[in-house]
Amino acid sequence: MAYEKDIPVYMFTGMLESGKTAFLRDTLEGGEFEDGNLSLFIMCEEGEIELSEKLLKRNKISTVVVEDKEDITEEFLKKLEKEYNPDRVIIENNGMWIPQEIIDEFPENWMLVQCINLIDGSTFENYLQNMGSFLMEQVKPADLVVFNRVTDTELRGGYRRRIKALNRKAQILYEDEKGNLDDAYIESLPFDTDKDIIELEDDDFGLWYLDAMEHPEKYKGKTMKFRGLVYRDKKFPNDKLVPGRFAMTCCAADVQFIGFVCHAPDAFKFEQKDWVHIEAEAKYEYCKDYKGKGIVLYAKEPLKSAEAGEQLVYFT
Numbered sequence: 001m002a003y004e005k006d007i008p009v010y011m012f013t014g015m016l017e018s019g020k021t022a023f024l025r026d027t028l029e030g031g032e033f034e035d036g037n038l039s040l041f042i043m044c045e046e047g048e049i050e051l052s053e054k055l056l057k058r059n060k061i062s063t064v065v066v067e068d069k070e071d072i073t074e075e076f077l078k079k080l081e082k083e084y085n086p087d088r089v090i091i092e093n094n095g096m097w098i099p100q101e102i103i104d105e106f107p108e109n110w111m112l113v114q115c116i117n118l119i120d121g122s123t124f125e126n127y128l129q130n131m132g133s134f135l136m137e138q139v140k141p142a143d144l145v146v147f148n149r150v151t152d153t154e155l156r157g158g159y160r161r162r163i164k165a166l167n168r169k170a171q172i173l174y175e176d177e178k179g180n181l182d183d184a185y186i187e188s189l190p191f192d193t194d195k196d197i198i199e200l201e202d203d204d205f206g207l208w209y210l211d212a213m214e215h216p217e218k219y220k221g222k223t224m225k226f227r228g229l230v231y232r233d234k235k236f237p238n239d240k241l242v243p244g245r246f247a248m249t250c251c252a253a254d255v256q257f258i259g260f261v262c263h264a265p266d267a268f269k270f271e272q273k274d275w276v277h278i279e280a281e282a283k284y285e286y287c288k289d290y291k292g293k294g295i296v297l298y299a300k301e302p303l304k305s306a307e308a309g310e311q312l313v314y315f316t
Contacts, residue, residue, distance in 0.1 A: 009106065010115075014120075015120070019146075033061070038084070039086055040080060041056070045092060069097050077107055112141070114143050119147050119148070120149050146172075148175040193222075200226035202309050209244075216293070225279045227309055229309075230270045232267070232271065242260065246258075246313070260295045266303055270303065274305065275305065276304065277303070283298060
């Protein structure tokens with residue numbers, strides 16, 4: 001059987017007019033793919049900006065335009081591989097196509113090595129309100145999310161938390177008004193992570209959850225105090241529960257329960273959707289429920305019943 005070489009794939013995703021072609025042009029002009037290798041550019045959307053023939057030739061790029069999503073099949077992609085024999089593939093996805101459906105058609109020897117999602121900051125909120133679920137599909141596979149046209153730096157924190165709620169592994173960068181990348185943003189939190197005892201207000205839970213998912217080391221050995229809604233699976237042992245909240249990640253149709261596993265001797269006394277006051281030490285360790293390492297809480301005091309609070313939290 002003939003050997004099939006591995007083909008690295010670079011995918012650029014984003015809604016219509018989000019700046020995908022401009023970002024790709026800047027990437028090519030910066031010499032990122034100017035290494036002598038042959039590239040196949042599968043262009044699924046023609047925007048206002050075009051890549052010049054000179055730039056494509058300099059980067060040894062052959063271009064194929066695909067207008068119909070149904071044309072992208074494994075058989076079609078293998079045919080392109082045979083015809084062009086590329087060392088890598090670059091895909092500019094159509095803003096109205098779900099990226100994962102394209103990825104699912106990749107031949108076995110095609111490997112997605114980087115997915116970059118472009119977002120127009122000036123239309124982000126509008127897309128969230130009207131096409132939240134579709135926007136989520138654009139963000140899901142991304143390793144890097146780049147916001148452009150964000151003139152108000154005060155908005156960056158809210159945008160970042162929205163993306164982390166959808167895809168916590170994604171790195172997030174911003175472009176300034178001149179199109180230059182600016183990653184100088186530092187997240188500010190409404191509670192002091194330097195304290196040994198961190199007491200969360202009700203509105204802080206979502207922010208803490210995201211920060212603890214991304215930077216669990218900050219909370220190792222810290223005592224966390226907060227009010228939470230109880231989740232107890234029927235298979236949980238008597239000393240285990242998950243105190244948390246429901247969170248809206250992008251739209252009303254996408255509400256999920258978030259929280260960390262907590263071990264407490266009296267956990268069995270509480271039922272689903274009871275409210276409790278938690279005072280627990282946070283450890284960073286392996287947990288089979290996470291299928292890896294994460295924050296695990298260990299109660300330092302008996303759990304106490306709490307008055308009902310707002311079940312839904314946001315990441316802003």
